Amino acid sequence: MFNNIPPITRNIIIINVIVFIVTSLMGNQVIGYLAGFYPFSPFFHSWQIITHMFMHGSIMHILFNMMTLFSFGPILEQVLGEKKYLILYFLSGLGAFFLFNLWNFVEAQQLSSELQQLGFNVGAYLSGASVEFAGNADAVLKQKELLESLKGIVATPMVGASGAIFGVVAAFATLYPDSKIGIMFIPVPIKVKYLLPIVIVVSVYLGISGNGGGIAHLAHVGGALVGWILARIWKKHLYRFN
Numbered sequence: 664m665f666n667n668i669p670p671i672t673r674n675i676i677i678i679n680v681i682v683f684i685v686t687s688l689m690g691n692q693v694i695g696y697l698a699g700f701y702p703f704s705p706f707f708h709s710w711q712i713i714t715h716m717f718m719h720g721s722i723m724h725i726l727f728n729m730m731t732l733f734s735f736g737p738i739l740e741q742v743l744g745e746k747k748y749l750i751l752y753f754l755s756g757l758g759a760f761f762l763f764n765l766w767n768f769v770e771a772q773q774l775s776s777e778l779q780q781l782g783f784n785v786g787a788y789l790s791g792a793s794v795e796f797a798g799n800a801d802a803v804l805k806q807k808e809l810l811e812s813l814k815g816i817v818a819t820p821m822v823g824a825s826g827a828i829f830g831v832v833a834a835f836a837t838l839y840p841d842s843k844i845g846i847m848f849i850p851v852p853i854k855v856k857y858l859l860p861i862v863i864v865v866s867v868y869l870g871i872s873g874n875g876g877g878i879a880h881l882a883h884v885g886g887a888l889v890g891w892i893l894a895r896i897w898k899k900h901l902y903r904f905n
Contacts, residue, residue, distance in 0.1 A: 671745050672736035675752065676729050679824060682717040683725050694718060698820030699760055701767050705789060706818065716756040718822035728824045734844075735828075735835045742838065743897065751893050755830020755886040760821070762885025766870065767816050774813045781806050789817065826882040830890030833859060837894035863887055 668676070686694050699715030700707040719725035740748040775785040782797030783806050796803040832855075835842070840856035863884055870881035 669737050669740040671740050671748055672732060679717050679725060679729060683719050698822045700820045701764055701816050704817040712757060712760050715822055716824050716827050720822055724823060728828055732828050735831050739831060739834055751830055751834055751890060752827045755889045756827035758889030759826020759882035759886035763821055763879050763882040766881050771813060771816050774809050778806060778809050821879045821882055826886030829883045829886035833887035833890035834894035837891050838898055
């Protein structure tokens with residue numbers, strides 16, 4: 664059955680599984696080297712904008728992502744062709760990284776501004792230098808609180824193929840809006856043109872509100888947005904691909 668999966672989808676799944684096994688065996692140091700850190704973090708490296716798409720935090724994480732890709736990817740690969748399918752996948756992953764970190768940038772700028780007003784040297788901290796808190800006890804307490812939030816942005820990377828896969832799902836929903844899919848906890852299949860907007864709205868709320876539970880919801884939105892845009896462009900010439 665696995666050999667019947669189109670080559671690009673099959674190879675993406677294989678690479679993700681291999682990377683997951685290797686990084687699980689090699690430990691957190693390798694994971695931290697390849698995961699996608701905030702671009703202004705001292706832990707960021709340029710290759711992470713690609714490598715983060717092949718990193719996963721748990722067996723359930725990679726299992727869910729690969730099953731979703733297996734469900735939607737082959738259809739799009741056959742319809743769009745290998746070249747456009749690859750473009751869709753990787754541009755969606757990059758869109759996920761961009762939107763997630765754009766919101767990180769907004770939050771980091773706000774936190775940095777508040778810290779600097781309290782006398783804390785944010786630039787020195789981000790460069791790795793030793794810094795000290797300034798002011799009275801209340802000011803120091805506030806700085807520590809703000810710094811913990813900033814650390815959450817600077818030192819917590821994003822991992823996973825979810826952003827790229829959301830782009831694939833969004834493209835599928837754009838090309839085949841009346842297709843019905845079944846999901847857990849809902850007893851009847853739902854048309855993707857209704858389901859996807861609900862998922863996106865919920866993801867935006869969770870991403871902006873900070874109630875995401877450690878999930879990069881805005882990355883999902885970024886990937887879906889790119890997938891939707893590309894599918895809208897390509898839909899006009901769909902039959903030329905075949």
